[in-house]
Amino acid sequence: MLHNKKQAACGLIALVSGALLSGAAQADVVASIKPVGFIAAAIADGVTPVKVLLPDGASEHDYSLRPSDIKTIRNADLVVWIGPDMEAFMPKVVGQLPAKKSLEIASLTDVKPLLMRGSEEDEESETAGHHHHEDAGEHHHHGEFNMHLWLSPEIARNAAVAIHAKLLELMPRSKDKLDANLQHFEAALAQSNKDIEKQLAPVKDKGYFVFHDAYGYFEKHYGLSPLGHFTVNPEIQPGAQHLHYIRTQLVEQKAVCVFAEPQFRPAVIDAVARGTNVRKGTLDPLGMDVRLGKDSYVKFLSQLSSQYTSCLKGA
Known part of the structure; x- marks a missing residue:
């Protein structure tokens, strides 16, 4: 009886060790x-x-x-x-x-x-x-x-x-x-x-400002027309001179859209855009709403493309 218990215990240890090893692999x-x-x-x-x-x-x-x-x-x-x-x-x-x-x-x-x-x-x-x-x-x-x-x-x-x-x-x-x-x-x-090239084609010549300069690779790849960004580092507020430049561009209607980000919704964007016809959109450079999976990267690119399009096209 004792021998059987020992055998069972050894079997259990081997089973657990095997499971741990397969997990480690x-x-x-x-x-x-x-x-x-x-x-x-x-x-x-x-x-x-x-x-x-x-x-x-x-x-x-x-x-x-x-x-x-x-x-x-x-x-x-x-x-x-x-x-x-x-x-x-x-x-x-x-x-x-x-x-x-x-x-x-x-x-x-x-x-x-x-x-x-x-x-x-x-x-x-x-x-x-x-x-x-x-x-x-x-x-x-x-x-x-x-x-x-x-x-x-x-x-x-x-x-x-x-x-x-x-x-x-x-x-x-x-x-x-x-x-x-x-x-x-x-x-x-x-x-x-x-698909994205096709989607963005009608808005390629529309000017806009992004909150920070995260999007250069995407914009260059798809031939978009950014006019600039509010800040290089999202943790630091842009200077007064730079904000005046952006405001001038908005008033002169060179930009149709300004983009904030889910992580950063600074009041500075609202202040600069106030009293102009410029639309406000949100770009998510980190894909917060996209779940990790086999096709998550292409979903992320597609979502970003739609975020650009909806604001640049307007209603």
């Missing part, structure tokens, strides 16, 4: 921000779970990692992020990971030639009335390039290819599924690109 992918999670989720669909560090409603420009975030990063099999000029909260922890466990999109060989430089006008508008260059919140545009890379369909495709390669190293047995996922992503992205 399942690679967890951690994405710094939601749009990066969209791309990762497309490739990892049906293979491994994807987690996003940045909570909805938080800004990638001033986030601080919690102890639970640090634990999540350390336990991850793969961490995908943009780069130190975007997520200043990441380098210290990611730097402690082995190279095979981290993927920095901005440093990819195929991505580097596609990077857009921050313009001089960005720096001027940022410093008009403000000299806070040491502010932690101002980090994201003090690099040489615009780091809102996920808004470029071309860069997103390159990121997907790189994520696919990393996951293939981690899980060679899932090759067929990973290959199929990448193929699906590329086909869906190509179709989405055509």
